[in-house]
Amino acid sequence: MRKQIAAANWKMNLSQNEAETLLDQLLATEHSLSANQEAIFAVPAIYIPLATQKLVGKTNVYVAAQNCHQKDNGAYTGEISASMFASVGVKHIVLGHSERREYFAESDALLAEKVNAVLAIASTPIFCCGEPLAIREAGTQNTFVEAQLKNSLFHLTAEQITKVVIAYEPIWAIGTGKTASSEQAQEIHAYIRSVFASQYGQSIANQISILYGGSVKAANAKEIFSQPDVDGGLVGGASLVATEFAAIINALK
Numbered sequence: 001m002r003k004q005i006a007a008a009n010w011k012m013n014l015s016q017n018e019a020e021t022l023l024d025q026l027l028a029t030e031h032s033l034s035a036n037q038e039a040i041f042a043v044p045a046i047y048i049p050l051a052t053q054k055l056v057g058k059t060n061v062y063v064a065a066q067n068c069h070q071k072d073n074g075a076y077t078g079e080i081s082a083s084m085f086a087s088v089g090v091k092h093i094v095l096g097h098s099e100r101r102e103y104f105a106e107s108d109a110l111l112a113e114k115v116n117a118v119l120a121i122a123s124t125p126i127f128c129c130g131e132p133l134a135i136r137e138a139g140t141q142n143t144f145v146e147a148q149l150k151n152s153l154f155h156l157t158a159e160q161i162t163k164v165v166i167a168y169e170p171i172w173a174i175g176t177g178k179t180a181s182s183e184q185a186q187e188i189h190a191y192i193r194s195v196f197a198s199q200y201g202q203s204i205a206n207q208i209s210i211l212y213g214g215s216v217k218a219a220n221a222k223e224i225f226s227q228p229d230v231d232g233g234l235v236g237g238a239s240l241v242a243t244e245f246a247a248i249i250n251a252l253k
């Protein structure tokens with residue numbers, strides 16, 4: 001059975017005190033994870049030690065990075081490598097978020113290199129894909145997303161692809177309060193799974209967790225997550241509110 005995942009993406013938010021308060025509040029909420037469920041916290045890199053210490057001993061709870069450099073080490077001032085994250089216990093790394101693609105010019109080819117770097121040290125890439133509004137309005141979202149997946153992931157072996165978590169995030173739904181309907185989410189998630197099935201076979205495709213992202217909140221999580229090909233969510237704004245994120249964890253299948 002593939003994993004159901006609630007992943008928090010804090011982005012570039014919160015002071016250290018605020019981060020600590022949020023984690024404390026979250027630990028005080030009622031939320032539970034069964035064996036096939038995970039909660040992942042992609043926090044700003046500087047708060048990784050704090051989050052790791054707060055969440056120590058929690059089963060199926062992981063601290064993640066929001067990005068990494070494609071190289072292992074070297075003269076890349078200001079950057080952090082996947083192996084450095086692994087050395088402090090972080091084994092999940094978000095890659096290719098639409099904000100990074102847009103503001104930091106991350107290309108499909110660069111992301112292929114980052115995916116390789118993360119898999120090379122046996123960590124888990126949380127690979128983001130998703131179309132802008134103009135593409136959705138033109139009705140060509142399937143081919144747009146398919147190209148993102150092919151260009152950055154199809155060089156992987158079947159064994160490697162099962163280690164990747166996909167986050168489908170329509171850009172028009174990120175931080176806008178405008179969520180894809182659960183039917184829209186199911187439709188494209190099923191399409192994404194079919195893309196993996198045609199490259200790697202159905203049984204491999206069935207093992208890949210595909211998260212939905214874009215204005216997920218407590219009020220809509222249950223309905224979106226109940227779709228057969230939606231395996232949880234990558235959550236921005238609502239992950240900064242403890243009660244919201246606890247409810248999102250509890251909405252996992």
Ligand code: PGA
Pocket residue numbers: 009169173174175176177213214215216234235236237238
């Ligand atoms: P949002 O962000 O939940 O605030 O829309 C999602 C994301 O960018 O991962």
